[in-house]
Amino acid sequence: MVQQGDQWLASAYVDPEVFTLRPDYRALLILADGLAPGPSDDVTEKMLRAAEEAAPADHPHVVAWREAFRAFGAKPQRTRPSVDALLRRAPQGLPRVDRLTDAYNAVSVLHAVPIGGEDVDRYRGPLRLVRATGEEPFDTMADGQVTTERPSPGEVVWRDDEGVTCRRWNWRQCVRTRLGPTTTRAVFILDALEPMTEAGLATAGATLVDALRATSPEVRIETRTLQRKT
Structure with a gap:
């Protein structure tokens, strides 16, 4: 169990080496408490269909992420x-995973912004974005089994005290902290680079x-933006 929401958000940080790589980087953290997890439903189906219909063929923000x-x-x-x-x-159709994942995937497509969602209660210590040493453990699935990998040295990763929670900035989340059927408290990370304003x-x-309130009317929200200090 991590700290209370406001304390945990206050402890999150981005290592200066990441800002050296991309000074324009910003992360909007949305901490949601009181979520109602469950399978995909009519509400999230409507969100995903709207996103599929409005999805841009290409977008300058996506190009910026490829460069990063x-x-x-x-x-x-x-x-x-x-x-x-x-x-x-x-x-061809976005994946239908569960109501929480569907909601943030729909918003990700609509706004052309990388978004990740993770179970806060599975974190150990503060959330931080760093450049990896290459020694950090990363739990993932291979051939239907949980296995441990290591990031490449210098790779940009989100992590906590136990290991890597997301490799390559926003490429793949770990097994340990991913959203699940019992998730009621989650952090959603929105990653931005220029030209996103x-x-x-x-x-x-x-x-x-x-979108979260549409699926979880009792949800309580706290936010924080991490960015380079000028």
Whole structure:
């Protein structure tokens, strides 16, 4: 169990080395408490269909994310930014996972912004974005079994005290902290680079909050933006 919501949000940070790589990076953190998890339903189906219909063929923000991946050695053609992967699936149909994941995937496509959602109560210590040493554990699935991998040295990763929670900035989330059928408290991370503006990021965040409230009317929201200090 992590700290109370406001304390946990206050402890989150981005390592200066990440801002050296991309000074324009911002992360909008949305902490949602009182969520109602469950399978995909009519509400999230409507969200996903609207996103599929409105999905852009390409977007400058997605191009910026491909450039960011290349800057730390990733190959975006092989390990795509999360929003890039979703947009490519939109013409054939977005995945239907569960009501919480469906909600943030729909907003990700609508606003062309990478979004991740994770179970806060499975975190150990503060959330932070760092450049990996290559020694950190990352729990993932391979051939139907949980296995441990290691990030590449210099890779940009989200992590906590126990290990990596998301590899390559927003490429793949770990097994341990992913949303599940018992998740009632989650953090949603919206990743922004130029040319996404402050207003654009705020609008995407507000759309996500509305989507969460549509599926979980009793949800309580706290937010914080992480960005380079000037």
